[in-house]
Amino acid sequence: MKKIFLTITAVVAMLATSCSSDDDNNTTITPPVTVDPDNFQGTFDEDVTLDASLTYNLSGPIIMKDGTTLTIPAGTVIEATGTTSSYIAISQGAKINVNGTADNPVVMTSGEATQSAGDWGGLVICGKAPINNTVDGGTAISEVGDLTYGGSDSNDNSGSIKYLRVEYTGATFNGSKEFNGVSFFGVGAGTTADYIQSYKGGDDGIEFFGGTVNGSHLVTIDHADDSIDFADGWSGTGEYWYIKDGDKAGIEGSNNGDDAGKTPLTTANVSKVSIVNVGRSKNEGGIFVKEGGGEWTMSDIFISDSETGIFMKGTEDDPVSNQQIADDKINFTNVKLMNINEQTNYTGTADFISEAETTGAGAGADLPAWAQGWTKE
Numbered sequence: 001m002k003k004i005f006l007t008i009t010a011v012v013a014m015l016a017t018s019c020s021s022d023d024d025n026n027t028t029i030t031p032p033v034t035v036d037p038d039n040f041q042g043t044f045d046e047d048v049t050l051d052a053s054l055t056y057n058l059s060g061p062i063i064m065k066d067g068t069t070l071t072i073p074a075g076t077v078i079e080a081t082g083t084t085s086s087y088i089a090i091s092q093g094a095k096i097n098v099n100g101t102a103d104n105p106v107v108m109t110s111g112e113a114t115q116s117a118g119d120w121g122g123l124v125i126c127g128k129a130p131i132n133n134t135v136d137g138g139t140a141i142s143e144v145g146d147l148t149y150g151g152s153d154s155n156d157n158s159g160s161i162k163y164l165r166v167e168y169t170g171a172t173f174n175g176s177k178e179f180n181g182v183s184f185f186g187v188g189a190g191t192t193a194d195y196i197q198s199y200k201g202g203d204d205g206i207e208f209f210g211g212t213v214n215g216s217h218l219v220t221i222d223h224a225d226d227s228i229d230f231a232d233g234w235s236g237t238g239e240y241w242y243i244k245d246g247d248k249a250g251i252e253g254s255n256n257g258d259d260a261g262k263t264p265l266t267t268a269n270v271s272k273v274s275i276v277n278v279g280r281s282k283n284e285g286g287i288f289v290k291e292g293g294g295e296w297t298m299s300d301i302f303i304s305d306s307e308t309g310i311f312m313k314g315t316e317d318d319p320v321s322n323q324q325i326a327d328d329k330i331n332f333t334n335v336k337l338m339n340i341n342e343q344t345n346y347t348g349t350a351d352f353i354s355e356a357e358t359t360g361a362g363a364g365a366d367l368p369a370w371a372q373g374w375t376k377e
Helices: 001-024 317-324
Strands: 040-044 053-063 069-073 077-080 089-091 095-099 106-110 123-126 159-167 170-174 184-186 194-203 206-208 215-223 228-231 235-246 252-253 265-278 287-290 295-312 332-344 352-355
Touching: 001 228, 053 069, 089 095, 123 159, 159 184, 184 194, 206 215, 228 235, 252 265, 287 317, 317 332
Parallel strands: 040 053, 053 077, 053 089, 069 095, 077 106, 089 123, 095 159, 106 159, 123 184, 159 194, 184 206, 194 215, 206 228, 215 235, 228 252, 235 265, 252 287, 265 295, 287 295, 295 332, 332 352
Antiparallel strands: none
């Protein structure tokens, strides 16, 4: 019995030593956050990864806090109900990684039985890049979601979005406060925004509120306001934009609504754009130069079926934009206009539009090859 007791004691001692050693060397593993796909909402201070085999009912706001990442794999479908209470917001310091593919995009859509524009909010991303709509060049509060955005980090990284389609967004709080399809608030150049469509929205399709993020392969179809909008000191590059069926301007570009000459100036370098059938309810042109404009280099622009190609207000209403054109700060080269009543309503003498053959985003007015398969028309 003595020998057996000693043996057991030794084994217990060895196990205790082994466990102690393991505890010293192991890193604490935090289990993944579990979300309810039937009631997808909440404010998260930990990473969230969705499952493409599930359909998520967005029943309220999703707010990702500073330091967290929302990862959405290819093929994931999110169906929203709840109008203005349903939206996805990425706070400053948080990230979103949308990992869609051309064959299997991520889709954020309406969960209503009869889908229509304005059924839910949209996607809101807030970064730390410069904006010009503050008194001291600091931060501001987003129009929707009441989140802080802006700062001094031009290369701020809010994640990566590839092959995303958002549908039936644009829920309305009031006459001056509406969601867009995708809103980039002060988002930095470290963020990837590539292959994004906004489809049938109640307000703007895709909007850049300041920041330095670049946007490529953007598609907007059938929006009740402007299709793509940039303002508040956005300084970025855009290429391959396809815009069709908008109630107002195809592209609305401005500097600052309260101080047209405010710095940092909106500085837009945009190329390879097709704009088709916009201004259905109000003539604001294929492209609307507004509120000081900023400094633009626009090239390879195709515009068809619009009252005016390049639209702007007169010198009394917008003297800064008119002066920017006169000073050769806003230029359009390789512009092709079809079924347009007037090239521009600008009344000055500057020759800022150079017409030539261009393919725009694809082959003129047709949906380009790169947009086929993952988008809706």
